[in-house]
Amino acid sequence: MKTQPAWINQELYTFKSNWIEVENHQLHYLDEGEGPVVLFAHGTPEWSFGYRDCIKLLRNQFRCIAPDYLGFGLSDKPTNGDYTCRAHARRLEKLIEQLNLKNVTLVVNDFGGGIGLNYAIRHVENVSAILLFNSWMWSLKGDSHYAGPAKVMTTWLGRFLYLRLNFPVNVIMPSAYGNRKKLTKEVHRHYKMSSASKDERLALYTLTHELLNASDWWQALWEQREAFAHKPMTILWGLKDKFIPRYELQKWTAAFPQAKVLEFDDAGHFVQEEKPVELSDALKELSLQTTAYSR
Numbered sequence: 001m002k003t004q005p006a007w008i009n010q011e012l013y014t015f016k017s018n019w020i021e022v023e024n025h026q027l028h029y030l031d032e033g034e035g036p037v038v039l040f041a042h043g044t045p046e047w048s049f050g051y052r053d054c055i056k057l058l059r060n061q062f063r064c065i066a067p068d069y070l071g072f073g074l075s076d077k078p079t080n081g082d083y084t085c086r087a088h089a090r091r092l093e094k095l096i097e098q099l100n101l102k103n104v105t106l107v108v109n110d111f112g113g114g115i116g117l118n119y120a121i122r123h124v125e126n127v128s129a130i131l132l133f134n135s136w137m138w139s140l141k142g143d144s145h146y147a148g149p150a151k152v153m154t155t156w157l158g159r160f161l162y163l164r165l166n167f168p169v170n171v172i173m174p175s176a177y178g179n180r181k182k183l184t185k186e187v188h189r190h191y192k193m194s195s196a197s198k199d200e201r202l203a204l205y206t207l208t209h210e211l212l213n214a215s216d217w218w219q220a221l222w223e224q225r226e227a228f229a230h231k232p233m234t235i236l237w238g239l240k241d242k243f244i245p246r247y248e249l250q251k252w253t254a255a256f257p258q259a260k261v262l263e264f265d266d267a268g269h270f271v272q273e274e275k276p277v278e279l280s281d282a283l284k285e286l287s288l289q290t291t292a293y294s295r
Contacts, residue, residue, distance in 0.1 A: 028074035033059030043110020047073025053276035071203020178240035238267035
C-alpha cells in the first residue's frame with residue numbers, strides 16, 4: 001500500500017494522499033472537502049503540491065480533486081511510460097470517470113490547459129465552469145518564442161539539462177516567479193524531491209518535446225473550442241510570466257469575450273503559488289455565476 005514519502009512537509013501539504021489505478025499505473029490525487037467538484041489540472045514541473053494553498057482555502061465549500069499526472073508528483077514514474085499530452089489527457093478523463101465526478105469546475109494552467117480542456121471538449125455536459133491561467137491550447141509551431149528553446153531541448157544538451165541537472169525545477173521555475181521570495185527553499189524542495197533522479201524526470205523531459213511534437217493535437221483542440229464557449233469562464237494572468245507571453249492572453253480573450261479577466265502585474269507563471277487567495281476568491285465568484293447560469 002502506497003504512503004506519502006518522508007520528505008513531505010506535513011505542515012505545508014496537510015492532506016491525505018489517495019491513489020487510483022489508471023491504465024495499470026497508480027495515479028496520486030488529493031480529495032479534500034465536500035460540495036461542488038473542483039478539479040485542478042497542473043502543468044510542468046508542477047504537481048498537486050502547487051495547489052495546496054488554494055485547496056486549504058476552498059475545501060470548506062468545495063470538493064477539491066488534485067491529481068498528479070503519471071510521472072509527476074507522487075504518481076508512478078515508469079521508465080517506459082507514455083508521457084505525451086494526449087496520454088495525460090486520456091488518463092485524466094479516465095480518472096474523472098472512475099471517481100464518478102459530476103458537474104466539474106476545471107482549473108487549468110500551463111500544459112494543463114490542453115490536458116484539462118480536452119475533457120471539456122469531450123464531455124462538456126459534465127463541466128460546470130472553467131478557470132484558466134497562463135496557458136495555451138493551440139499549435140505553437142510557428143512561434144519562435146517557443147520553437148527555438150524547444151529545438152534546443154531535442155539535442156544532447158537539452159537532454160543533459162533536463163535529465164541530469166533538473167533544469168526545469170532548478171532554473172526555469174525560479175525565473176518564472178514574479179516574486180522569487182515566494183519560492184522559499186522549503187517550497188522549492190518539494191518540487192526538487194518529486195523529480196529527484198534522472199528516471200523521475202522523464203515526464204518533465206517529454207513535455208518539453210510536446211511543445212512542438214503535439215502541435216496537431218493542440219490545434220485540433222483549439223478548433224473545437226466552441227464546444228465549451230458557453231460555459232462560465234474566468235481567466236487569470238500573471239503578467240511577469242517570461243514563458244507564456246501576454247499576447248497569449250489576448251488570444252484567449254478574443255476567443256472568449258464573455259470571460260472575466262484578472263491580471264496580476266506582480267505575479268509570474270505560477271499564479272496558484274503567488275496568488276492563492278485571489279485565485280480562490282475568483283473561483284468562489286465563478287461558482288456563484290455557475291449557480292445562476294444553471295437556473
